[in-house]
Amino acid sequence: MTELPELTYSDVKSAADRIAGHVRPVTVVPTDPGELGSGEVWFALEFLQHTGTFKARGAANFTAALLEAGAMPEAGVVIASGGNAGLACAWAAGRYGIRASVFVPVTAPEVKVAGLRALGAAVTQVGTEYAEALEASRTYAAETGAVQSHAYDHPLIAAGAGTLLTEIHAALGGGLDTVVVSVGGGGLFAGVAAAADHHGVRVVAVEPEHCRSLNAALEAGRVVDVPVDSVAADSLGARRVSAAALRWAQHADVRSVLVPDDAIVAARQALWDRRRLAVEHSAAAALAALRTGAYVPEPGEKVAVVLCGANTDPGDLTKPDKT
Template identity: 60%
Template sequence: MLNRADVEEAAARISGHVRRTPVAVLEPEDAGVAVGPSLFKLEMLQHSGSFKARGAFNRLLAAREAGALPEAGVIAASGGNHGLAVGHAAARLGIQAEIFVPTTAPPVKLAALKATGAVVGLHGAEYAEAYGAAKERAAATGALFCHAYDQPEVCAGQGTTALELLEQAGPDGLDTVLVAVGGGGLLAGIAAAVDGRARVVAVEPEAIPTLHRALAAGGPVDVPVSGIAADALGARRLGGLAHETAVRHGVRSVLVPDAEIASARRALWERRRLLVEPAGAAALAALRCGAYRPEPGERVGVVLCGANTDPSDLGSGLG
């Protein structure tokens, strides 16, 4: 069971290895609806371009503390962002890294991943296939496996995002935190960190409703994977930790169409000059399209979770 103490322990462990990312005022014009004093959490400014650096450092540092970091190094499977984070953390800590990604990973993420110095292998058309290949490789080599979203240390590291956000919100705090969901590692960490101090609303693309289906089915189930945010939110199945934590904290799931994600992404650039990938715009899209409707005066925190993207497609219809 993941709890706030785990997240606080992670925050102490990764201090000095990750950035305390800033916040920006979220105005009613950004949200497309009236809100109280609200904030963007600019996690796309994190090392490696997303919140994933937090979980990667926590996983590797915790293993090192426990004397469980093998000479074979670390292996991970990723749609892009997790691999970038593991590659970055491994390079900073002097650890060998091997990353398995699907052939559909965007070129901008592949180029950045190779630049970390990690060994990169392409396997399958979606994350689940790359995951299977990575697990086989880890078993064969004895390397430490760093899961993208379903390990306690990874989820706890991601949750440090929310600890910072609540501190930055000041004494009045926030009423609601909106967070995008794929496999659910960020959601699990944030829900554990918030722990009743605010409600947590999960935002998912209509094309990849992992949490939505899991809540309806009473547990994680496979879903189809497609759409503009699939490279970052393209887990076929929600993680068990995310499901357990979401149920325990009463997390609500809302779905947003790809067109609204693309619209929110463009608006962030045009209004604020904030560049995010499609997954990074999903949480804002829920406000703008009415999938989540705040109460008058509600104080909302919106996590902009990543920026590993090609800015040349900002003007296209779905990207």
């Protein structure tokens, strides 16, 4: 397999130009003073994006770039996903009348599977983990000639995701010190880190304690396989992080932190109780880093917490506020 090129800020800038007008600009809102420590903390409401997550950015960039290059086959595009990347792929393909085939684990939330079908994707459920769906998608690509997209490990996907940081930085008037972002396979992280490095912004990479592909890779000094066991595994359940994510984690201003599942659940509940925001556990993981003290902002530090997705069943967000 050909090694993918290094992801750079230039790639993120090209993606921003390519997808301008096709994705929704991110909305940022302040938290109450002192709510999350002595820093100035903002929420980046990226769950308002098309298909409910940041993934639309990478999918739009991937699709547009291939069409520009005349490299989109008649068989269309195929992707393996826990759900969110598939939704974004199907959405982007549908905008251009391209066929999208999506492979998801049988454990994928029904709300995401239903969404895929509503977008016109051909959906195949296989295996219990993302890695199994990925292998099946590769077989399909080899048999049909469909171009293989990826949930996170592709420079066009990561570069598109990185446009989020540039928008946050601009929305906050250029005074952003730190961005806090959840990490699964590392596509969002790699793109954000590339853009953050250009703008002089620290990145806090947040993972569940038992779903820690980036944290483990940093410890080992190389990409390694990890067990996947978390309430946020449907979105953050990559068995291994991308090489691009590891490279940026090693060379940029990055802090890797872990949070327990109970803190993720509590953060998700708090967003509902206090703001009536129904987000995925993956989005709540980023907030959990500040609520648990896994990351403590300095006094006056301007921090953006990315709420990255909301493809969730809000039926369990009904308990009284106990926080």
